[in-house]
Amino acid sequence: MLQEGHLDDNNRQQGGLPATPDERTLDDPTPDEAQPTAHGTAGGIIPAVPQTALDLLRLLAQDAPADLIEARALQATDSETAAVARALALRVRAGIDEHRRREAELSALVETARDLASAADPRGVLDAIVRRARGLIGTDVAYLTLYDPQRGDTFMRATAGSVSARFQGLRLPLGAGLGGLVAQTRRPYWTADYPADGRYAHTSEIDDAVDEEGLVAICGTPLLVDGEFVGVLFAANRTRRPFTREEVALLGSLAALAAVSLVQARRTAETADALAALSAAHAGIESAATAHDRFSEVVLSGGGVDDIAATLGELLGCWVAVLDVDDGRLAAHGPVPPGDLAASPAVTRSAETGRLAGADGRWAVSVHAAGQRLGSLVLGGRGDLDDGQGRTVERAAMVTALVLLFRLRAAESDQRVRADLLAELLARPEGGPDAGLVERGRLLGLRLGVPHVVAVCRGPVRGLAVTAGGGGGLAGPHGEDLVAVVPGTDPSAVAEALSRRLPDGVTTGTAGPVVPGCGLREVHERAQRTTGALVALGRPFGSARELGFAGLVGPGDVGAFLDDVLGPVTGYDARRGSDLLGTLDAYFAAGGSPSRAAGALHVHVNTVTQRLDRVATLLGDDWSTPARALELQLALHLRRLGGPPT
Structure with a gap:
């Protein structure tokens, strides 16, 4: 039985199931476990396969459920052989079921992330969260409380499966009840029987609401974003039910997705509120109302910086350029003059003050979000700006910051998913194709079932994952190196192409080709040796095929x-x-x-x-x-x- 409590280092060993006698027999066979034998035609003795084992193998091949396998084993006349075969078959069946469960959970999390990303308002995000939590964990009720920094407690905001109005209006002080303890410690807790569990600080208000809802088993996990506490996500049952660590971890993964989506939805709502406030403050000015409508449309329709530049240019009748944090041109509208716009005095002044600045017939405003500078918005080709037009430009910069921040967060999330997939591929020895890995790659736009070349890049490679991955490739840090898995069959051509894209001082060694879905461990090791040899030889790039035996040498x-x-x-x-x-x-x-x-x-x-x-x-x-x-x-x-x- 899984020990209920919080998921920390002190009780990681709690909840383990002791090995059964059958499991110990299977893991450590004794000399008495002799297999039946039959005499061969040449006078030798060969093992005979028990009919029970054949039947169980046939059931496994037919994807029969565990109860059918167990029922067949109990029909066998040879009880000792049947017991061993039953335990082995059930272990194989359990492994298959566990693999399918994990695949189903991964697919469900991907679907959840998609649903959360499509929710346009915070309330829609909250409803999607609790619905998914209830379905994924398979409980009677799921609910979510949000943290109220003004009152220092959490309050019920969204439920799925709840029938009690009293429960739906509940507030949980920090430390009170299971949810209050989760909010106070910011760690997950769970129990199979909350009303009888004396580990939690029971209050009459909380207990009466829980009793009215009929809840017995409860699991809660915190919603955290960059250390910021957002709320608590719960899954609960109306009958006694122990929660497994896998279920707690799954609820935690869902909570992590939910927290990020909730914060993003809040920021979107805040931006929409800011645009609404701008419209209200300038309700009598037609241009301000038009700007509000146009920029709102850009945000809500998922437009990019190109759309923002075009909208601002049309509103003010000017050319517009959007620069990134490195002063490269992200987007432009109209006859933008050639040359280095970042060197304009207006851009320099705006970067210093963070506000709209004008000089030499040009206007610029710095684009900031989440405490960091993301770029600049520059415009010109018109006369002076009045106060309303200036605020329109600043509002355009705010919307630009929002779009760039969403793009940055999406890129970071995508890179984390890609890095996890790359790590699994590099750790897997070469063998048959893994359909799960291939499917995960397909969701990322990768074709892991066709030949690729593995490249190991050594040197100043920090921040070069996107450059090394290129179109259709996969790249990420691995130890001190950068590893890239690039579609192709010619390792030498890939090494040369990567060397042209990467900065001086980076040594690139390649090996392959190989199908990534079949595992990359051996080819990655050959690419590592090749890169080490290239460093020793002072060559900037090359392939294992080119070096031959020289690929075995090391530095020194x-x-x-x-x-x-x-x-x-x-x-x-x-x-x-x-x-x-x-x-x-x-x-x-x-x-x-x-x-x-x-x-x-x-x-x-x-x-x-x-x-x-x-x-x-x-x-x-x-x-x-x-x-x-x-x-x-x-x-x-x-x-x-x-x-x-x-």
Whole structure:
């Protein structure tokens, strides 16, 4: 039985189920568990498969439920064999059911995020939250309380399945009842029998409301956004029911989605209220009313910065440009002049004051949201702005900030989901395709069932995930490196293309191709070794296929090896200005033929012979034996790789 209580480090071990005797027998078989045997035709003894085991395997293949498997096992005449087969079959059945449950929960969370994102007002978000919580956890009632900072308590705001008006109007002081304890500690708590549970501070008001609703089992988890407490999400049953840790964790995941969506809905409502206030303050001015309607339409229809720039330009009859935080141009409307708009005095002044500023026939206002600067809005090509027009520009900047903030948060959320998927793919050994991973990739616009190349980028790679991923790819940090999984079949071409997109100082090694849905662990390890070898060789990019054996070397190996094998010849060339290394290279390339080497070098064969005699003097007479010749050829190959890639 799962121990009820809060989910913390002190009771992580609570709720574990002890191994049953059957489970201990299956995990640690004893010598007495001999399998039935039958005599073979050649006089040997081969194992015989019990009919019970075959029947259970057949039921598993037919996706039969656990109760049918158990019923078939109980019909078997061989009780000892049937017990082992039953336990094994039920364990396999339980694993299949658990996998399906997790897949269903993931799909449900994705659907929940989609529903929450489509809710246009805070009330719609709250209703969607409690409906989903009730359905996902499978309880009689789900409800949500919001934190009231003025009164220092939480109040009931949305319910699903509730029938009691008294319960729906309940307020929970901090620390009172289960919900008040969740709000006070900001940690989840749950109980199978709240009325009889003495761990919570019961009050007559709360207990009477809970009794009128008929609730017995209750689970509550906090809604938190960046450390800010928003409220509490509950799932409750009218009969005694223990909550599993999986259910508590699922409710927590839903609460995390709900908290972010609720805060975003509040901000949207606040922006809509601000626009309404602007309209009310300038009700007598037609242009202000028009601006309000137009910007409201942009926000509520999900428009982007292009739409904001076009709307403002049309309202004021001017050109408009939207700059990002790095002063790059995000959007433009009208004949925007060429050149660096960020260097305009108006942009500089606005960045300093945070307010609308004008200079040299241009106007600019800094775009801020959530305490950070997101860019600037610049306009020109018209006369001075009156007070109403100035407020219209500032309102446009506020709407721009809202749109950019939503885009930023969406990008951050998308990147987190992609990073989790990439980590799972990199941890999975190569094997058969995982349909669940492929489907998750499809939801992100990825095709994980076709060949990809794995790239490991090392160096100053922070913040380059989007650049490395490119169109249709997947990229994210992994340890100190940046790993990119890029569609394609040519590792060399991918390495070169990434090197062009990434800044100087980043070394890129690739391996593959491989189908990501089948696992990336082995190919990722080859790409890591390739990148390490490229760093050691001083090359900016390359593939495992190009390096061959050289991909096995590591930092510090190359210089010592070259010095041991070629040091005397390299030193001689440096002192005398000769080219014995070039002669050696040509000699081996010619298959050990001095005459062909002389032709390649455009010298007389006697010159090649004399140079090789000098090599023998420097390296020893055994330099041309197979073992020494192999070492020399490897060293010459590494020396060539140490130069710029061809």
